[in-house]
Amino acid sequence: MSGLIDALVIVAVIGVVVTRQLRPRxxxxxxxxxxxxxxxxxMALRQHGLIDPEHRQTAVALLAVELVVAVVMGLAWAWTTRLWTEKDGTVWAQGGKVTVAVWAAGxxxxxxxxxxxxxxxxxxxxGSFLIALAxxxxxxxxxxxxxxxxxxPSYGTAS
Structure with a gap:
């Protein structure tokens, strides 16, 4: 049952996060x-099967690669998000098509x-996916x- 709950949490988190990022915030x-x-x-650490004891080196290598993918994806996601400043000085952000492509590729x-x-x-x-998503x-x-x-400021400044 834990695997089903984790899968539902993963899908829900990704759905909420991507949906929120496509709207101006x-x-x-x-x-x-x-x-x-x-x-x-x-949630990831409460599981005891994060590293396969029979294939420890390979499992650690896969987790390391997954974390590298997570870092690259986080950086790409942050840099593909458009930022702007409103007249009141607040900063807003919104992802676009490239942001969705980053998520899909990741x-x-x-x-x-x-x-x-x-x-x-x-x-x-x-567990490894949950840690990488975090x-x-x-x-x-x-x-x-x-x-x-x-x-x-995106509204310009006087010279």
Whole structure:
């Protein structure tokens, strides 16, 4: 049952996150930006099958590659998000078609990694995906917050 719950959580989180990113949203320095990644890491670590003990080196290598994909995906997602400043000084963000393409490519690569692992006989739980998703969200949020600090007003300034 845990695998089904994890799969539902993964699909729900991806659905909510991607949907939210396609709408204009105010970039706030909210205090709860870490909450979803923390829940995902907790869910991943509560499982005892994160690393296949029979294929330890291969499982660790697959997890490392998945984390690299997560970092690249978080960076790409943050850099494909459009930022602008409103007249009141608030910074807004919105993802577009390229953002969706980044998500699709990242999910496709992760599915490919699971396929490689399965072909090598490595038992893989959803924990590695949950940790990678958490890393993607944390990196994206950090880079976006950093970018938002340096966004110039889009309405122009007087000379």
């Amino acid at each position: 105010k970039v706030t320095g909210g205090r709860r930006w870490w909450l979803i990644p923390a829940v995902l890491v907790f 999910v496709a690569v992760r599915i490919g990694l699971y396929g490689v692992g399965a072909a090598m006989g490595v038992h893989q739980d959803s 890393a993607t969200l944390l990196i994206r949020t950090g880079v976006l917050a950093w970018r938002a600090q340096s966004v110039a």
